[in-house]
Structures are given as structure tokens and as C-alpha cells.
Amino acid sequence: MPLLPIPLQKPSALLILVATLSLGTICACKRRxxxxxxxxxxxxxxxxxxxxxxxxSRIPQKYTCDGAGLSPDIQLPTAPSGTKSFLLVMDDPDxxxxxxxxxxxxxxxxxxxxxxxxxxGVLPTGSAEGENSLGRTGYFGPxxxxxxxxxYVFRLYALDTTVNLPAGQRKKDLxxxxxxxxxxxxxxxxxxxxxxx
Numbered sequence: 001m002p003l004l005p006i007p008l009q010k011p012s013a014l015l016i017l018v019a020t021l022s023l024g025t026i027c028a029c030k031r032r033x034x035x036x037x038x039x040x041x042x043x044x045x046x047x048x049x050x051x052x053x054x055x056x057s058r059i060p061q062k063y064t065c066d067g068a069g070l071s072p073d074i075q076l077p078t079a080p081s082g083t084k085s086f087l088l089v090m091d092d093p094d095x096x097x098x099x100x101x102x103x104x105x106x107x108x109x110x111x112x113x114x115x116x117x118x119x120x121g122v123l124p125t126g127s128a129e130g131e132n133s134l135g136r137t138g139y140f141g142p143x144x145x146x147x148x149x150x151x152y153v154f155r156l157y158a159l160d161t162t163v164n165l166p167a168g169q170r171k172k173d174l175x176x177x178x179x180x181x182x183x184x185x186x187x188x189x190x191x192x193x194x195x196x197x
Contacts, residue, residue: 037089037155037157037174037178037179037182044080044183044184044185045184045185045186046077046158046184046185046186047077047186048074048075048076048077048154048155048156048186048187049075050072050073050075050188050190051073051075051115052072052073052115053072053190055188055189055190056189056191057190057191058190058191058192059072059141059142059152059190059191059192063141063142064141064142064143064192065141065142065143066143066194067141068119069119069139069140069141070115070116070118070119070139070141071101071115071117071119071139071141072190073112073113073114073115074088074112074113074154074156074188075111075113076106076110076111076112076113076156077156077186079108079109079158080183080184082160082183083108083158083159083183083184084108084159084160084161084162085104085105085106085107085108085159085162085163086106086107086108086110086156086157086158086159087102087103087104087105087106087156087157087159087163087174087178088101088102088103088104088106088113088155088156088157089102089154089155089157089171090102090139090152090153090154090155091152091153091171092142092150092151092152093151093153094144094148094150094151095144095150098133099130099131099132099133099170099171100132100133100139100141100142100152101118101129101132101138101139101140102129102130102131102132102169102170102171102174103118103127103128103129103130104127104129104130104163104165104169104174105126105127105128105162105163106124107124107125107126107127108158110124118138118139119138128163128165128166128169129167129168130167130168130169130170130174131169131170137168142192143194144192144193144194145194146194146195147193147194147195148193149191149192150191150192150193151189151190152189152190152191153187153188153189154188154189154190155187156185156186156187156188157178157182157185158182158183158184158185159181159182159183160181160183161181163178164177165177
């Protein structure tokens with residue numbers, strides 16, 4: 001007896017809607033990882049730059065796990081009125097928000113964090129480093145699996161307070177402490193890949 005062809009079913013409107021909403025959720029998660037300090041907070045924009053690399057360009061190898069692993073130079077803007085401290089977060093949204101560096105209680109009059117302060121333990125007076133996703137305090141350079149290119153996002157937050165927490169905090173704890181205190185935010189993005197990606 002010959003097999004009769006089974007008619008293909010058109011996807012239902014409900015299935016399409018669910019898939020679309022799921023995709024939107026995934027895209028939103030890639031843009032901002034859980035525990036973003038500025039989530040749902042209104043803020044103005046500030047400039048964040050680096051002498052180590054330009055925004056949107058490749059991060060030099062010496063700042064990665066393939067090189068010396070130095071933290072890059074970070075140039076801070078003039079603090080907005082009312083700023084008591086800065087908070088710096090570096091993470092990788094292509095790796096579920098893997099945290100590479102947390103630096104907080106940066107004095108408001110700081111204009112430059114030179115290359116390598118995390119590696120040498122020389123930080124702006126009064127500032128403290130948090131715990132990265134390896135469970136270590138301090139900077140951990142880009143180290144993506146080959147061959148894809150990952151985006152490393154540095155976010156600088158101007159706060160109207162200082163974070164009353166000791167060194168070694170996690171991102172979610174800093175986000176909770178910063179909630180309601182963010183005056184402005186600036187971003188800087190660097191790219192890195194390994195194995196020809």
C-alpha cells in the first residue's frame with residue numbers, strides 16, 4: 001500500500017508569537033546581563049574613553065589572557081554635578097554577562113586610571129575591586145573561546161553616593177547598592193577573538 005504524503009502544518013499564530021517574544025527576550029539579555037546597576041533607572045550620558053583602544057576596535061593582546069593580562073587605561077569624564085564616586089563594570093554580553101572587572105568607590109575627581117593598576121595593585125585612592133566571574137578579586141582580561149569575536153563592554157556609572165561595602169563584592173551586590181543613586185552612565189566597547197575569528 002503506497003504511503004500517503006502527510007500535509008505540512010502551517011505554524012500557528014500562537015507559536016509564531018511565542019517564538020518572537022522568546023527571541024526578543026534573548027536579544028535583550030545579550031544587551032544587558034542580569035544585575036546591571038542602571039537597570040530601570042533614568043540616567044544621562046557621559047563619555048568613557050581609553051588610551052589603550054578606541055571604542056568598537058580590537059583590544060590589544062597585552063590586556064587579554066593571551067598577553068600580560070594588564071587592565072587597560074580608562075579615561076573618566078568630568079564628574080556630573082552631585083557625583084560622589086564612580087563605579088566601573090566590565091563584562092562580556094556574548095558570554096552571558098561574564099564579569100571581567102568591577103571597580104568601585106572611584107573618587108569623583110579621578111580623570112585617568114592608568115594601564116595595569118589592577119595587575120599591580122595600584123588603584124585610585126579609596127577605590128576597591130569586586131569579584132569577577134572566576135571568583136577572584138580584580139581584573140581578568142578577555143579570553144573568549146575561538147573562533148568567534150566577543151564584545152567587552154566597560155560601563156562607567158556616576159553615583160551620588162559611595163558604596164558602603166568592603167572589597168570583593170559581586171556585581172549583583174554592587175547593583176543593589178547603586179540602585180537609585182546613578183546620575184549618569186557611559187560605555188566603551190572593545191572586541192577580541194582568538195584563533196582567527
